[in-house]
Amino acid sequence: MIYGGKAAALNTCRHHTSPVSRRHEDRLSYHRLQTSVAGRNQPSTTRQPGACLQEFFAHDLIVKYLESLGFQTRRSTWNLETSFEALYGDGGRQVVFCAEYDALPEIGHACGLNLIAYSSVGAFLGAAHPMATLGIHGCLRLLGTPAEEGLCGKAALIEAGAFNPPEDIAAAIYGTRHPRVADEVRLRDIWYRWLQGINALDDAVAAYSNISLLRQQMITGCKVNFQTSPSFMKMRANNTLCDAYVEDMASLCVSVVKDGETTPTSTDMGNVSYVVPSFHGGFAIPADATTTLHTPTFASAARTEAAHDSAIQAAKEMAMMAIRVLVDDNIAAATRADIEKDED
Numbered sequence: 001m002i003y004g005g006k007a008a009a010l011n012t013c014r015h016h017t018s019p020v021s022r023r024h025e026d027r028l029s030y031h032r033l034q035t036s037v038a039g040r041n042q043p044s045t046t047r048q049p050g051a052c053l054q055e056f057f058a059h060d061l062i063v064k065y066l067e068s069l070g071f072q073t074r075r076s077t078w079n080l081e082t083s084f085e086a087l088y089g090d091g092g093r094q095v096v097f098c099a100e101y102d103a104l105p106e107i108g109h110a111c112g113l114n115l116i117a118y119s120s121v122g123a124f125l126g127a128a129h130p131m132a133t134l135g136i137h138g139c140l141r142l143l144g145t146p147a148e149e150g151l152c153g154k155a156a157l158i159e160a161g162a163f164n165p166p167e168d169i170a171a172a173i174y175g176t177r178h179p180r181v182a183d184e185v186r187l188r189d190i191w192y193r194w195l196q197g198i199n200a201l202d203d204a205v206a207a208y209s210n211i212s213l214l215r216q217q218m219i220t221g222c223k224v225n226f227q228t229s230p231s232f233m234k235m236r237a238n239n240t241l242c243d244a245y246v247e248d249m250a251s252l253c254v255s256v257v258k259d260g261e262t263t264p265t266s267t268d269m270g271n272v273s274y275v276v277p278s279f280h281g282g283f284a285i286p287a288d289a290t291t292t293l294h295t296p297t298f299a300s301a302a303r304t305e306a307a308h309d310s311a312i313q314a315a316k317e318m319a320m321m322a323i324r325v326l327v328d329d330n331i332a333a334a335t336r337a338d339i340e341k342d343e344d
């Protein structure tokens with residue numbers, strides 16, 4: 001680990017003053033990133049840019065952008081060529097924002113991970129701003145987490161030590177997108193009960209059935225190649241972080257659903273939630289009521305200006321949570337206590 005909560009003071013930003021010094025500049029910066037990200041979404045007939053472990057464009061785009069703002073970065077970290085880190089702060093408690101950016105073969109950002117990257121970068125910038133202007137002690141890390149789709153990239157990052165030592169990390173924060181019809185777009189959800197189902201068993205049953213159907217073809221000489229990857233674990237949302245978020249949003253008169261509907265999907269953020277206190281928020285983007293993840297329709301919805309506006313709003317909320325964790329000793333202690341007592 002190159003830095004930690006109790007490590008000597010770090011001066012991780014080359015410019016001591018904030019790179020995000022005024023609100024309107026924040027907005028301009030967000031739009032600069034948005035313009036670039038939109039370019040990444042254009043279809044290619046020769047290859048699939050940004051697919052699992054091929055996220056070179058996103059890696060370079062985000063790293064160069066952060067470096068242009070004066071942040072210290074590390075490229076190709078933790079044994080993954082398309083992972084990266086950006087750092088800000090001077091030691092103390094550490095908050096990690098997890099950015100995803102891989103696309104799906106053929107249909108691009110049909111899971112909206114472009115928005116996850118966008119909101120995580122925004123949260124990192126948004127939290128760095130008050131840290132710099134108000135002299136808040138702490139350490140922010142933006143961790144680029146590739147290969148979420150299918151290969152459970154965060155498990156590889158955990159294995160490589162990206163979250164070590166876990167006791168130095170007060171919170172890992174992440175926000176993801178989901179389709180919502182326009183009149184409900186202002187709502188925020190916390191996917192608190194996410195992945196209560198036994199997905200691994202379902203996968204095993206499905207695999208057995210499909211292999212059984214393939215037996216006839218195998219007799220004729222066909223081969224089946226298996227690609228193994230770590231299991232996606234269910235999400236253990238940290239109760240203290242969820243409560244803090246609900247409280248903060250209430251102060252802004254924003255309605256938040258905690259402990260709401262179960263969402264039938266998967267995330268490798270669940271693996272992180274067993275290592276460090278983790279928050280998994282959801283933000284809605286405008287979409288037709290029939291829109292579902294992993295479809296061209298969702299890819300279109302994830303490219304819109306309105307979707308990026310929702311991601312920016314989520315970024316501000318995640319930044320707010322990070323600052324709360326950094327300045328509030330009670331919250332930091334409670335997040336740690338939560339993860340130590342939750343053994344399910």
Ligand SMILES: [Zn+2]
Binds near residue numbers: 111149293294
């Ligand atoms: Zn997906």
